[in-house]
Amino acid sequence: MPRERGEAIVATNRKARYDYHIDDVYEAGLVLTGTEVKSLRAGRASLVDGYAAIENGEAWLENVHIPEFTEGSWTNHSTRRKRKLLLNRMEINKLTGKVKETGYTLVPLKLYFKDGRAKVEIALARGKKEYDKRQTLKEKQDKREADRAMATKGKEW
Numbered sequence: 001m002p003r004e005r006g007e008a009i010v011a012t013n014r015k016a017r018y019d020y021h022i023d024d025v026y027e028a029g030l031v032l033t034g035t036e037v038k039s040l041r042a043g044r045a046s047l048v049d050g051y052a053a054i055e056n057g058e059a060w061l062e063n064v065h066i067p068e069f070t071e072g073s074w075t076n077h078s079t080r081r082k083r084k085l086l087l088n089r090m091e092i093n094k095l096t097g098k099v100k101e102t103g104y105t106l107v108p109l110k111l112y113f114k115d116g117r118a119k120v121e122i123a124l125a126r127g128k129k130e131y132d133k134r135q136t137l138k139e140k141q142d143k144r145e146a147d148r149a150m151a152t153k154g155k156e157w
Helices: 014-019 034-041 089-100 130-153
Strands: 007-012 020-030 051-055 058-062 083-086 104-114 117-127
Touching: 014 020, 014 104, 014 117, 014 130, 020 089, 020 104, 034 104, 051 089, 058 089, 089 104, 089 117
Parallel strands: none
Antiparallel strands: 007 104, 020 083, 020 117, 051 058, 051 104, 058 083, 104 117
């Protein structure tokens, strides 16, 4: 059987880019059980409430919802358990220093399979204020209106 190639996205956290200023993005591997992998391959996961934390020199992904595998038996996993992230020691040290600064947090952006291996994209992020969110929304609406105006301009007689 040939090995898998490419990238298959399982879940994205679109709300994270709205709620946070993204500074750095890291790709990390995940330590998963068999039923978690099967559930992810079925395309079922939610990153909405998830976050990453560093404890005792190890990175952990917490509060990410991977539902139980429907055909699983007593070996099924807990849906919101802590999952270990696989990062380099230098990356963990850099993230530890940044997270200790005020206002920084680690947020998962995307959960996907890359060449058959489960990966998560985590971001070093700062929370946005309410006026920043309004500004982001206004820029998005302005861009949409400009694109719409450009599209209709070419269709005039």
